[in-house]
Amino acid sequence: MTHVADVIEAEKSRDIRTRWLLSLPALLIILAAASGPLLIVVAYSFLTPGPYGDVVWVPSIEGWINVALQQDIFDGSLSMADAHVSIFIRSVVLSLATTLLTLAIGFPTAYFIATRRETTRELWLLLITIPFWTNLLIRTFAILEIIRNEGLINGLLMRFGLISKPIQMLFTDGAILTGMVYVYLPLMVLPLYASMEKIDFRLVEAGYDLYATPFKVLRRIIIPLVKPGIIAGSILVFIPALGAYVTPSILGGGKNLMLGNLIELQFGQGRNWPLGSALSITLMMIVMIALLFYVRNAGGQENRHG
Amino acid sequence: MARSFSIRRQRGFTTIAMICFAALYLPIGVLVFYSFNAGESLASFDGISLRWFQKAFENKQVIDASLRSLQIAAIAAVVSTIAATMAALATTRTAPYRGLTMKYAFINQPLMIPEIVTAVALLIFFARIKIWTGYAGIGYLIAAHTAFCIPFAYLPIRARLENMDLTLEKAAADLYATPWMAFRHVTLPLLWPGILAGFMLAFVISLDDVVITEFVKSAGQDTLPTYMLGQIRRSITPEMNAISTLFLGLSILVVSIFFVVNRKRA
Numbered sequence: 001m002t003h004v005a006d007v008i009e010a011e012k013s014r015d016i017r018t019r020w021l022l023s024l025p026a027l028l029i030i031l032a033a034a035s036g037p038l039l040i041v042v043a044y045s046f047l048t049p050g051p052y053g054d055v056v057w058v059p060s061i062e063g064w065i066n067v068a069l070q071q072d073i074f075d076g077s078l079s080m081a082d083a084h085v086s087i088f089i090r091s092v093v094l095s096l097a098t099t100l101l102t103l104a105i106g107f108p109t110a111y112f113i114a115t116r117r118e119t120t121r122e123l124w125l126l127l128i129t130i131p132f133w134t135n136l137l138i139r140t141f142a143i144l145e146i147i148r149n150e151g152l153i154n155g156l157l158m159r160f161g162l163i164s165k166p167i168q169m170l171f172t173d174g175a176i177l178t179g180m181v182y183v184y185l186p187l188m189v190l191p192l193y194a195s196m197e198k199i200d201f202r203l204v205e206a207g208y209d210l211y212a213t214p215f216k217v218l219r220r221i222i223i224p225l226v227k228p229g230i231i232a233g234s235i236l237v238f239i240p241a242l243g244a245y246v247t248p249s250i251l252g253g254g255k256n257l258m259l260g261n262l263i264e265l266q267f268g269q270g271r272n273w274p275l276g277s278a279l280s281i282t283l284m285m286i287v288m289i290a291l292l293f294y295v296r297n298a299g300g301q302e303n304r305h306g
Numbered sequence: 307m308a309r310s311f312s313i314r315r316q317r318g319f320t321t322i323a324m325i326c327f328a329a330l331y332l333p334i335g336v337l338v339f340y341s342f343n344a345g346e347s348l349a350s351f352d353g354i355s356l357r358w359f360q361k362a363f364e365n366k367q368v369i370d371a372s373l374r375s376l377q378i379a380a381i382a383a384v385v386s387t388i389a390a391t392m393a394a395l396a397t398t399r400t401a402p403y404r405g406l407t408m409k410y411a412f413i414n415q416p417l418m419i420p421e422i423v424t425a426v427a428l429l430i431f432f433a434r435i436k437i438w439t440g441y442a443g444i445g446y447l448i449a450a451h452t453a454f455c456i457p458f459a460y461l462p463i464r465a466r467l468e469n470m471d472l473t474l475e476k477a478a479a480d481l482y483a484t485p486w487m488a489f490r491h492v493t494l495p496l497l498w499p500g501i502l503a504g505f506m507l508a509f510v511i512s513l514d515d516v517v518i519t520e521f522v523k524s525a526g527q528d529t530l531p532t533y534m535l536g537q538i539r540r541s542i543t544p545e546m547n548a549i550s551t552l553f554l555g556l557s558i559l560v561v562s563i564f565f566v567v568n569r570k571r572a
Binding site for chain 2 (some may be wrong): 015016018019020021022023025026027029030031032034035036037041044052054075092105106108109111112113115122124126127128129131133134135136137138139141142143144145146148149150152155156158179182185186189201204205208214217218221222239240243245246249250255259260263265267273276277280281283284291301
């Protein structure tokens, strides 16, 4: 009896060893070229900036202090770093606005797709999937072509003599918002659709039988049923929006920075790698908090409705 | 007769959906349309011409960057797909074991961290290695791309594996197939569509990457997206539209193949 148990046990541990060996290449590649270097960022955030970028190996917490505070060069007193604070606020506000707008547009769109006949559904879905897999840079460029001073809107307005000089739309917060809503919209629609596909429309029918209005059905039945999709979509949009780099750097220009651009600046002209590292970790922590919120709220929900 | 009442209807939703589809495709449409413009301005369409495509093909920087992009994407996609396939075999169809959750988290980790943070981390790390080894070649870009492609390749392969039942492999084992033979003649053929889908996702993801490449590349190592980013910041000519149109065509081709491969499964 024990002998059989031993054999089974040995078989099991051999299986687990094989499984570790099989997953080793993937784990090592990610450790070497994605996860591992993050620890170095943590270390760098506690060092002193070198004169030409990089760091000198002298411990310092100045990088972290500079995330929110700045030192007066004359009397050394500390005050709020207004530039950094306003970039933080802009990043959070624009990302939240992007999330809400994509939700407002994406919800009806996903609902529309989910209520098509099954044969045509896949086609509509493909129409969302194609932009999803299309280069983000090209999609941002497409928006740029439309709103820049020599772009489509201004070009047409001037040609028809409606305006005499171009309306400045590029390099504004509005331009960044437009671009982000445009590029992240598919990220909202796809998870929303995934949960709407599962709606049991008998529940909706029951609502109407009880004299609910279409709006009440939406608010009391449909929205609660697709809540996991709403949360998943919001997270999927909010996180990349907060760390966005390409879209704000093309549409926001040099003045309307977001966090991603502020971080880049520290590794470029700013030559303050510790500050850049500290900002990166701050961004990562905000993202982790958002993910934690997601796990707490959606994790349980999905299981219950699953 | 009045329109029949449908319980699925919500007022205004169809209109918003139509606006959404139009808004998604209109800018891309404009971009493609003007790549065929004979003139240079967006305000007028001066007739159909392929001159901007011709100009793009004569631009050595564009050709070099495109070839580099394809080279990196091809290597990164092959390596990441192999690694992801092995990892998927190791993490599916098993009772939970110690370290399994950790493996999931680790493999999906590049999806959770903002790209800019990974980019910065790699910039710092590779800058050190460059000083130590003196090597400044394209290998850093390939390594970085391989790493962030793994989770994308992993997803469809894992999904495919989880839907496969174990009885066929058990049958093979009963017929005295070695584990390798069972894998080679039973598992692999069944898994093939998933592997192909994973490979294509990885390829597209690598081809599209801007942020990590922008931070990791050394001088003279522009890929097509980083070359385009640099050009967009300087001056824009319809040549950019032509390049974008070609790039779009390639992406749509790969995604369509992906869709067809995935549909066969269903």
